[in-house]
Amino acid sequence: MKATPHESAHLHVAGEARYIDDIPEVAGTVHAALGLSDKAHARITSMDLSAVRQAPGVLCVLTADDIPGENNCGPIMHDDPILADGLVQYVGQPIFAVYAESYEQARVAARKADISYDELPAVMTPEEAHRQESYVVPPMRLTRGDARATIDKAAHRLGGQLSVGGQEHFYLEGQISYVLPTEDRGYHVHCSTQHPTEMQTILCHLLNLRSHQVQVEMRRMGGGFGGKESQSALFCCVAALGAHVLGRPVKLRLDRDDDMMISGKRHCFIYDYEVGYDDEGRISAARVELVSRAGFSADLSAPVATRAVCHFDNAYYLDEVDIQAFCGKTNTQSNTAFRGFGGPQGAIAIEYIIDNIARDLDRDPLDIRKVNFYGKQERNRTPYGQEVVDNVIHELVAELEASSDYAVRRQACREFNTNSPILKKGIALTPLKFGISFNVVHFNQAGALVHIYTDGSVLVNHGGTEMGQGLNTKVAQVVAAELGISVSHVRSSAADTSKVANTSATAASTGTDLNGKAAQNAARKIRTRLADFAARQHGGDADAVVFSDDTITANGVETAFPQLIMEAYMDRVQLWSDGFYATPDLHWDKDTMTGRPFYYFAYGASVSEVIVDTLTGEWKLLQTDLLHDAGNPINSHIDIGQIEGAFIQGMGWLTSEELCWNDQGRLTTHAPSTYKIPASNDCPALFNTRLFDNQNHEDTVMRSKAVGEPPLLLPFSVFFAIRDAVASLAAYRVNPTLQAPATPEAILNAIDSVSTDS
């Protein structure tokens, strides 16, 4: 299908796309700010807020005591206070909210509190939490066969540790909520969120309301990436609490530093692994412990760990496994969803292991990858029991290997290195396989509404949220295709809990799969009515009515779409419809960690070539080639945008983006001045992206595949190219100890690790 620009592109570039802070403020709007904990773990012994209350412009100051309902914004476990109630569990935890006439006044006042604490021991690392066996949810374990015994009798064994850092979302639009009281104890909520229904539910628990009293509306986010799935709730609740107490509209827009201090991030993981393999590098058994930094509360740490467990295999058949996951409770921000949701963190461990095997056997890591790929007819059942029936990794990798000229360039890197004393080049090809669907079966449902107005214009509303990923564009395209009309006749409207109820989060890459199908279902119902009507008018079979090029053809009679719509209206045909979709054939047993959690898999691979400075650890990405499986794309330009964007974002996670906490437990990288996401010069000058020619094996919308998260695994090739460059210092026979993020310092440490070892 012809690529259509993002439905808001013309608004984005003109500065006319409205985000929540751009909505004209209602007279009397109050601005909120939060007072934050200075301590990582402490009991509050006294709290003097009089100076806050007396500060200019302040209307009121609220604490946990002022919450009429439940003081919780945790989505699964109810362990996430909106405002700390006597106990603070991380530096940055909100303790009180101040409401003032202006944004500036609220922020200035919030600094005036006098709070005394009785400090408690703080746990600052996942290692320490694991040592203390302190977890936010019980440990998980997935086993197949007797991995221990098989490793012990394998021809070769290796084991070790790996540490992979977390990641701040850094959505450009910070967290924001604007809550307006309406009549009869109702609330109209504008919240930058990926999960309007959850905001509605949590707000009801906060204020003792029923869901029909709360309308959450969300036109667009300035980026989400998982950071506005559960994490938007706290801010939504604080705004609503103020609106409830003051009876006035309340906006809470976070300053960037506060946002980063308060909100959860991608989980960092530490790994302890051990594998057995044969002379060809074929893994017979793997044992791994994954320990994540959950932060102080559960949030989404359990499903993140589940997905990590289910992606430890990546594209490889692991015959016998023992995979354990632990969500370490730490006195830090409560970590949350972030594009990939544990999948990248699971998969990078096996890639690291395979990279090690290759050097131990003096082979090209790509050879070892291929030896271990899932088979098509055999060796094709995942450790969690799902059969892989749509495997294209062999042909996809072969195609990329050829198109990127991998073998020749690998040789050229080696030659370069023999003649270059300081700078060393490295190259790597890494594959990915990523499971699509929510692991929790019941989330895999969606609803939509399609309205056709009498002028032939079409409005579609669905349960998904637009955060830049092009969901609204794709859904409009699906509806347009179903009705045989140009996409310019279709408009997508804001997600709104009063239109489509009981929505799932726009997450797990499922936005288009679920909402596209639901919208297609709605459009198809109308189309069926229109076909019946046209057949009645013009004769012929309703099934033979053709919808295309803005025209409906029945029994050889062509009618322009708007004309037929008006005629149908006059004939009292219902021109709007709901639609619904539930992903079929999913099941999951969380106790045994087996089932069919994923409807299908997406695949991809990348080749990256880097140059590393062995004196400083600085590096630069010279070239990247991406080949990704988006099935039959609904919008190839949007998909390529997702792929390239995910690649650069994932590269940031693995290289320049480092989260640091100081001795007091304070996050010291809490602003873009200290936390470095990729910038323009990090985009490689040679950057080739192509879509793999494929159709979804399953009956997805237009046989497309989800594309939001899978490409976040593509930049593994950057990390392993850096490792390859470092390994050149020891003739590629020693495995460098490289931690992610591979900052210049981490790279220099890796260089030391091969120098010392050799």
Next chain:
Amino acid sequence: MTIDKHSIWFLLNGEPVVVENQSPTRSVLSFLRQEKGLIGTKEGCAEGDCGACTVVIGELVKGELQTRTVNACILFLPTLDGKALFTVEYLRRMNNELHPVQQAMVDCHGSQCGFCTPGIVMSLWDKYNEYSDSDTRPDRQELADHLSGNLCRCTGYKPILEAGWKMFELPASPLSRQPIIDALSQYCRDSSLQLQHPDASFDAPRTIEELTTLRAARPKATVLAGGTDVGLWVNKLARPVTDIIYLGNVAELKSVRTEQNRLHIGAGVSLSDAYARAVEHYPQLLEMEKRFASVPVRNSGTLGGNVANGSPIGDSMPWLMALGAEVQLLGKGTQRTLALEELYTGYMQNSMQDGEIIGSVIIPLPVEGQQFRTYKLSKRFDSDISAVCAAFNLVLSDGIITSARIAFGGMAATSQRAAACEASLNGKAWNEETLSAARQALAGDYTPMSDMRASAAYRQRTCVNLLQRYFLETRLENPLGEHQTSVFARSEVTA
């Protein structure tokens, strides 16, 4: 036109605006969004690091309209006085069609969430205007450098860079300069801007005499130049800034001149202009020029401000010290010159006396036999703060080191010369043996600390390794080219 000395006059998207009774520390961003309803300009970080608030400022320089991108979030409203401000809303003002910059962004799928987009559009528009009446267009590298202050979390930048190339292929829409020039020409003050507000007072003297008189009378006042640091005091620290003396209107502080083999850069000269002039004499500063903060920050910030601020991680001080730069200090009727390293007495402390301000930074021009390099280490190429910043300047005569000046940032409480290392080098032949002794000496020169940018060990280690790099590049036999020592060497990278 009579310009009232108590109000701010500027052009907003071509239309005259007079502002009264606003706090002098109000940001341009807040004014645009809250007072003018111009919501196209976004707040992403409020510290000049993300570029979502990028706007373009125009001012008359020798009768011509000079336009530059700046961050509206850390720009105080009164600093707009006498200038032209352009926001994203200006671009489709004429016929409501998208400007070529905007159309190219749509065509190349350069926006996803769209929040950074207006700022990116303004940076591209600035580049567009620079080239729109020439036959050439900027290459990919120049565009990437120009976007160094615009973070995008969605696209990965590739389609944005493509848009920057494609925007020149669409029907042209050049900036109509003359009406702006004519309007700005009307803004001639006969008295200096002087604002009184319950929050703060703001004085913008126009002569050195006026400035030093004010400064003598109000030695505790905040001296404001580009505001790229002071803006953060307000936005991030909620620190009251109540008494401001603004240097930006003092014409004499804006001059750059070469005199007696010295480059004199006025304290009010922007970092963009200062580096451009310094690079003419020292091409070795080219990479530092690109990596010092970002384009909008360099357009706002001044070299004088960087020096006066005296941060231990400021990127100008090491190379200035290595080159033997001096600062000219001006008081009321007084003037003295100080070696730069004598200015700093401790962490963010200096030896300036009450009432003194920096008048200019004086940089010696290259001499025969000089080998000068400066290096920066950080996690990211663009717009990052150095973990370590190094500068080396040896003067060699017949292979013997006749002068050694080496300075580092990020290694101590101030930018500081490497005394022991320098001593070990003076009078020696520039060879491996000397290097070895210099490495040892350098290892004892500093006791760096660990922070979020790097550990003490990394700093200590790379400080010595950068000396090694410098040696490899400047040794007498078989010196290595930049493309053999730096991953960021431009010669190989252009594609």
